[in-house]
Amino acid sequence: MNILTLMETFAAVVETGSFTAAAEKLGLSKSFVSKQVSILELDLGTRLLYRTTRKLSLSDEGSQFYSHCKIIMAEAENARAEVMDSQRAPRGKIRITVPQSLIISGFGRLLIEFQLQYPEIELEVIASGRIENLVEDGIDIALRVGQLEDSSLIARRLAECTFQVVASPQYIKKWGTPQQPADLMQHNCLIYGDSKINRGWPFRSPSGELITVKAKGSLTSNDGGLVVEGILSGLGIGFGPCFLYRDHVEAGRLQLLLNDYYQPATTISALYPLNRNLSRRIRILIDYLAERLSEE
Missing domain, CATH: 3.40.190.10 (Periplasmic binding protein-like II)
Structure with missing residues (x-):
């Protein structure tokens, strides 16, 4: 008999708690359901259920097998639903x-x-x-x-992106341009507080050396919009993913700094x-x- 049919029957017995209830659920006779479970146990060479006059209980092997049955039954139902769903607009x-x-x-x-x-x-x-x-x-x-x-x-x-250092032209004109990551310690760095790298800006030197700068400054916020606004206003230097600054860099509102020290794309x-x-x-x-x- 088809193993999937046997698994479906066994799962129904476990979920309903009795052969009688499983038979009603599947539209089969109680004796046929009991026979299918016996065939499954014979095929697997182990007892899956302990039967008494009052209740059914799972053996260790039965519990393990039932876990697999649930996954397989769910996959079968998902496959059915997927084919049916493909005939209509996703919702x-x-x-x-x-x-x-x-x-x-x-x-x-x-x-x-x-x-x-x-x-x-x-x-x-x-x-x-x-x-x-x-x-x-x-x-x-x-x-x-x-x-x-x-x-x-x-x-x-x-997609891929690179983390960049940026500042506004007015900030650079007033405070100068950092030439290496260590120079950032002398600048006002604006910190995006919802990032894992908010206190340790990572770089890689042209020779491959890993460098971490403990950035500090007058503004830390978990509101990225506020940090970007501060950078655009000339308040300080920012560090973040390229997509955050792309439009501002292209429009000339921000300038890229320390290009030779960027980490590989993430x-x-x-x-x-x-x-x-x-x-x-x-x-x-x-x-x-x-x-x-x-x-x-």
């Missing part, structure tokens, strides 16, 4: 957490354009740089910039739980972001 809700630096850089515009393209998908966007517990917090996707910590999350690379990644079966709408969003971010 439903996606909870996504995004660093504020991405939001204020214009990334939010991409999400708006996505919703215009897929109007039946509802987005809940949480601006945060924390690595939340995605499963506990009910978050489908987390976007992150930079090196990722080891975790149980799956990472999909979306990544913008989409993270999602290892055991999360991605729905079609989530895969569509990730593919969309990968395409648009790589273009920009």
Whole structure:
């Protein structure tokens, strides 16, 4: 008999707690259900269920096997739902957490354009740089910039970016241009407080030496917009991902500093739980972001 059919029957017995209830759920006779479980145990060469007149209980092997059954049944249902869902426009809700630096850089515009393209998908966007517990917090996707910590999350690379040092022309005219990372200690550095590197700006010298500067200055904030405004106003020097400053650099409002000391490009990644079966709408969003971010 088909192993998938036997697994479905066994899972139904476990979930309903009896052969009678499982038979009713599956539309089969109690004797047939009992026979299928016996066939499965014979095939596996082990007892899965302990049967008494009052209740059923799982053996250790049965508990382990049931865990596999749940995953396989869920995958089968997802495959069915995916094929059915592919026949209609994607819909439903996606909870996504995004660093504020991405939001204020214009990334939010991409999400708006996505919703215009897929109007039946509802987005809940949480601006945060924390690595939340995605499963506990009910978050489908987390976007992150930079090196990722080891975790149980799956990472999909979306694009590359470089961290840059910038200042306004008026600041440079008044205070001069740092020639090497150590010179930043003599400058007013504006700190984005929601970043892992907020107190240690990393560089690599032309010879390959790793350098970390403990930046300090008159303004620290977890509001990236405020930090960028301070840099544009000539208050101090800033350090952050290139997408945060790109438009201002191209318009001449900011200038790049210490170009010879930048670290190699880092990544913008989409993270999602290892055991999360991605729905079609989530895969569509990730593919969309990968395409648009790589273009920009």
